[in-house]
Every structure is written in C-alpha cells, then in structure tokens.
Amino acid sequence: MSQRTRPPFRADIVGSFLRPPEVKAARADFAAGRISREELDAVTRRAIAELVRHEKECGLQAVTDGEFPRALWHLDFLEALEGVKKVSAEEWSVHFKGASPKGAQLVFTEKIGFGNHPFLQAFRNIRDIAGPQQLVKFTIPSPSMLHLIPCVRGLQNYRPIERYRSEDVLFDDIVQTYRDALLAFYREGCRYLQFDDTSWGEFCDREKRAAYSAQGIDLDRLERRYVDTINRILEVKPEDMTVTMHICRGNFRSTWFSSGGYDPVAPILFANARVDGFFLEYDSDRAGGFEPLRFIRDQIVVLGLVTSKFPQLEDPEAVKARIREASKFVPLERLCLSPQCGFSSTEEGNVLTEEDQWKKLRLIRRIADEVWGR
Numbered sequence: 001m002s003q004r005t006r007p008p009f010r011a012d013i014v015g016s017f018l019r020p021p022e023v024k025a026a027r028a029d030f031a032a033g034r035i036s037r038e039e040l041d042a043v044t045r046r047a048i049a050e051l052v053r054h055e056k057e058c059g060l061q062a063v064t065d066g067e068f069p070r071a072l073w074h075l076d077f078l079e080a081l082e083g084v085k086k087v088s089a090e091e092w093s094v095h096f097k098g099a100s101p102k103g104a105q106l107v108f109t110e111k112i113g114f115g116n117h118p119f120l121q122a123f124r125n126i127r128d129i130a131g132p133q134q135l136v137k138f139t140i141p142s143p144s145m146l147h148l149i150p151c152v153r154g155l156q157n158y159r160p161i162e163r164y165r166s167e168d169v170l171f172d173d174i175v176q177t178y179r180d181a182l183l184a185f186y187r188e189g190c191r192y193l194q195f196d197d198t199s200w201g202e203f204c205d206r207e208k209r210a211a212y213s214a215q216g217i218d219l220d221r222l223e224r225r226y227v228d229t230i231n232r233i234l235e236v237k238p239e240d241m242t243v244t245m246h247i248c249r250g251n252f253r254s255t256w257f258s259s260g261g262y263d264p265v266a267p268i269l270f271a272n273a274r275v276d277g278f279f280l281e282y283d284s285d286r287a288g289g290f291e292p293l294r295f296i297r298d299q300i301v302v303l304g305l306v307t308s309k310f311p312q313l314e315d316p317e318a319v320k321a322r323i324r325e326a327s328k329f330v331p332l333e334r335l336c337l338s339p340q341c342g343f344s345s346t347e348e349g350n351v352l353t354e355e356d357q358w359k360k361l362r363l364i365r366r367i368a369d370e371v372w373g374r
Contacts, residue, residue: 002372002373003061003368003372004061007062007242007277008242008244008277009062010372011059011336011337011361011364011369012060012062012279012336012337012338013055013060013062013064013137013342014139014196014246014304014308014340015064015066015073015137015139015342016066016067016341016342016343017064018343019047019068020047020050020354023043023044023047026039027071044068047066048065048066048126048129051063051065051066052129052130054358056134058358062136062137063126063130063135064126064139065122065138067139072346073141073342073345074141074145075104075106076119077117077119077140078106078145078149079106081146081177082110082111082112082114083112084106084112088104088105105150105157106149108160108163108164108170110163111163111173112173112177113173113176113177113180114181117184119140120188123138123188123190127189135191136192137192138192138193140181141195142195142199142230142245143174143195143226143233144200144229145199146174147174147226147229148199148202152199152217152222171229175232175233178233179233179235182233182237182241190241191240191242192241193241193243193244194245194246194279195244195275196248198247198248198249199226200247200262200269201247203219203223204249204260204261204264204288205249206264209264219264227272227273230245230273230274230275231272231273231274234274234275242276242277244276244279244302245275245279246279247281248341249286249287261287261288261291265292266294269295270296271295271296271297275299276299277300277336278296278300279302279304279338280301280303281341282322283304283306283308283309283339290325290328296329296334298334299334300335301326304339304340305323306338306360306364307339307340308339308340308342308350308352309351309352310350310352313359313363314363316366319337323335323367337371338364339360339361343357
C-alpha cells in the first residue's frame with residue numbers, strides 16, 4: 001500500500017506547534033509597546049522558517065506555520081471577520097478540567113463578512129516561506145464555531161442584532177462569509193484547508209448534551225444545521241482543493257473540556273458532511289471506540305492516536321494494533337495517522353517541550369511507513 005499523493009497524508013498533523021521562546025518574548029514586547037508590528041512580524045517569520053525546516057526533516061508532506069501568528073486557534077480569525085467583535089467575559093464559554101483561558105465572548109455588530117481578512121497575509125507568509133513546490137496546510141475555525149460561541153454557549157446573554165433576528169439570515173451570512181474565505185485562500189494558492197471544530201466534541205459529551213437540552217436546544221436539529229452549513233460552503237470548493245475537519249474536545253495547556261465517544265454525532269456528521277477527511281481525536285478513553293466510524297462514507301479518516309498533550313511516547317505496536325482495529329470499520333487505505341490535536345492550540349502551549357513534539361512526529365512517520373509503506 002503506497003503513500004498518498006493528495007491530502008490528508010498517511011503521516012499528518014493537525015496544525016499548531018509550540019511557540020519558540022523568541023516568539024513569545026516578541027509578542028509580549030509588542031503588547032507592551034516595546035517593539036513595532038514590523039519587528040514582531042520579522043521574528044515570527046524567522047521562527048516559521050525554522051519550523052518549516054523541522055517539518056520537512058520529519059518527512060511531512062504538508063507544512064503549517066504552527067499558528068505562530070495567533071494567540072488562539074479560533075478567536076483571532078473570528079474576531080477579524082467583518083461584523084464580529086470579541087468582548088471580555090467573566091469566564092471562558094466552556095469549563096476545562098484544569099487551567100482555563102482568559103474569558104472571552106463574541107458578539108455580532110453588523111452583517112458579517114470575510115472582507116480583507118488578515119489571515120490572507122498569514123497564508124501568503126507561510127506560502128512564500130515554504131516555497132512553490134511545498135504544499136502548505138492552513139487551518140481556520142469551522143463555521144460552526146461562529147454560531148456556537150455566541151448563540152449556543154452564550155445563549156443566556158445572546159441578544160441578536162436586527163439583521164439576525166432570523167437565524168436563517170445568520171446562517172446564510174455564515175455560508176457566504178466562509179465561501180468567500182475558501183475562495184480567497186484558494187486564489188492565494190491554498191490547496192489544503194482545515195476547519196477546526198470543538199462543537200462536535202461538546203456534542204459527544206452526554207452531560208453537555210443534557211445541559212443544552214435543558215436550555216431548550218434541539219441538538220439533533222442544530223447538528224443537521226451545522227452539517228448543512230458546511231456542505232453549502234463546500235459547494236464552491238474547487239476540485240483540486242482539499243478541505244478537512246478536525247474535531248477536538250479541548251486542548252489548552254494539556255487540559256480538556258469534553259468527554260464521550262462519537263456515537264451521538266456519527267449518524268449526522270460522519271454520514272452527511274461532505275468534507276474530504278476527518279481528523280479524529282482517539283488518544284484516550286474519553287474518545288470512545290471505533291464503532292461510530294461505520295457511518296463514514298468515502299472520507300479519509302486521520303486517527304489521532306498519538307497524544308499532543310504529554311511527552312510520553314506511545315508504544316508503536318499498540319498504535320498499529322489500534323489502526324488494525326479501526327480498519328474493521330474504515331478500510332486501511334482510507335486511514336491515516338496524526339497527533340490527536342495540535343501542540344499549541346493557544347500561545348501558551350501544551351505541557352511538553354519542542355523536542356518532545358518532534359519525537360512524536362518522528363514516531364508517527366515511522367509507524368505510517370511501517371503500516372502503509374513508504
């Protein structure tokens with residue numbers, strides 16, 4: 001069985017990497033007014049160039065910028081959309097099992113839109129650093145997150161603006177915003193785009209499902225709406241572009257906020273979402289078994305069997321055994337391997353070292369070669 005020539009790849013990554021000390025220092029200096037934006041960007045670009053070198057050394061077929069220009073995996077993108085504003089909040093919109101990020105919430109101020117989004121420049125930067133022959137993977141939060149954060153997690157305090165008194169109008173605008181984003185990234189040369197999504201991780205959690213139901217939220221209906229939104233966006237996807245979805249249960253400082261297998265969401269999500277592949281968290285018992293994969297249609301499934309939260313290396317034979325187990329539900333030729341999440345979904349990063357993260361990726365590369373061949 002050969003390696004894949006189109007993403008997702010046999011040995012792949014979710015996207016984020018630990019921020020080097022010089023990037024963290026430069027961001028702190030910029031926030032304090034000690035250096036300019038140009039100086040911060042120069043430090044970040046040098047760090048990304050070094051990151052790309054390491055990614056290539058690990059044999060990755062697609063590289064990322066490690067999300068070095070961001071503080072948070074999602075809010076940096078969402079608050080830069082037209083008509084969206086980040087506001088402070090007493091606490092985070094979900095509760096982590098340990099340390100939690102500083103509270104924040106999103107509000108709509110006017111019609112939302114993609115506009116001249118700063119992430120376009122972020123993509124140009126990694127594209128130019130990686131070079132014309134190198135495939136770049138770029139990650140953005142899923143469209144579901146633009147609705148989930150203010151309208152579901154923040155339901156008790158959500159006050160729709162006049163335009164969004166009809167939720168149909170809100171979803172139509174989300175679709176158009178993300179269609180514009182997808183095509184704008186494509187025009188810049190992006191051929192591998194990923195939607196990162198924690199909504200489905202929450203919807204796997206039976207306690208959270210019960211809490212949302214108690215608030216009058218029909219989760220099955222909402223899930224179908226989210227899948228329909230994604231599918232409408234993907235109607236404009238060019239044939240030579242790959243769009244995947246990564247599902248996460250929380251990844252701040254090696255903590256998490258949701259538990260539960262994919263059973264509650266699989267019949268709606270796996271059977272109907274027309275993404276090209278799913279990156280699925282499978283590094284702990286909290287993710288359940290592989291049985292829900294029976295609902296997968298023809299997508300590629302990237303098994304997140306190697307944790308990005310802790311430095312201990314997995315037993316290669318145990319990982320291979322789990323891949324064989326998953327192949328009972330999805331053919332081996334449609335399976336791949338990755339960490340369960342990025343190493344640094346926020347700029348704080350998980351509790352391991354840079355060398356630890358490279359050991360993890362070298363392990364993934366080795367296992368992939370042994371399972372699927374070079």
